[in-house]
Amino acid sequence: MGILENKFQDNVIVASMDKLLGWARSTSPWYFQFGLACCAIEMMASAASRHDLERIGMMPRSSPRQADVMIVAGTVTMKMALRVKKLYEQMADPKYVISMGSCATSGGPYWQHGYHVLKGVDLVVPVDVYVPGCPPRPEALIEGLLKLQEKIQTERPLTRKSV
């Protein structure tokens, strides 16, 4: 943990600092592009000029070391699940996961007979936002990312946990 993280009682200064940190973190979550199947095409379309994710601060990174959000876009096979887990572990904290599309969320069309498909990426990594669709339109992904930004904004990085 960082030196100042979760060390302070709740008061006006700490709350404002928390708000500032939440604003800073939520408005520049660089995402780790994890395109596995057709959802990756929609993810690319979201990053391209028509939908332009960079206007809400999302920037595609190809290395987990530089990324804050992992967008798991597509069918997660059993073999790939090990890599998903490992790459999630290799991301720098604080880290978030978006499960994009029904394959990543629940196995999708492969939920019954797909012997090689992981039935939901939440079995290996903690998912913050699920984006439904097969594949989801870029608007749906952007909606999910805005939901994730809201979630990051409500975090209190400096305040001591009461539990």
Place this chain on the structure above:
Amino acid sequence: MYRDFGTIFIFIFMGIVLVYVPLLIQKLIAPNNPNPDKLATYECGEESEGSAWVQFNIRFYVVALIFLIFDVEVVFLFPWAVVFNELGLLAFIEMAIFLLILIVGLAYVWKRGDLDWVKYNVKYGRGRYANLTSQNNNSQG
């Protein structure tokens, strides 16, 4: 004049500040949860195997360079050979000039001894190989 040096001093100072202040801030507020998986070498999600300090013989370098040149030569030769009949004499002469240029290069590296795996014309200086001469090498090779 001292003003100018002052500008440089401010420049250096700001350079130091702009590097170390962000590092200090991230030390204070960024979560730091190292674990063996996170500290492992990033290899696209694969388990990294073996050491990165694999040594290649430097003699491969020249061989690879020569291979690259003649590789490209063959890339040009194939389409030329396919339409050889239609192109006629001019294309043949052009290709001959092209080959000649590369053959001059080949003759040069051959003469230098870069095609030999065991280098005969290396001059051994003082040290543990001082007793090796080119005659010795020739008799071995």
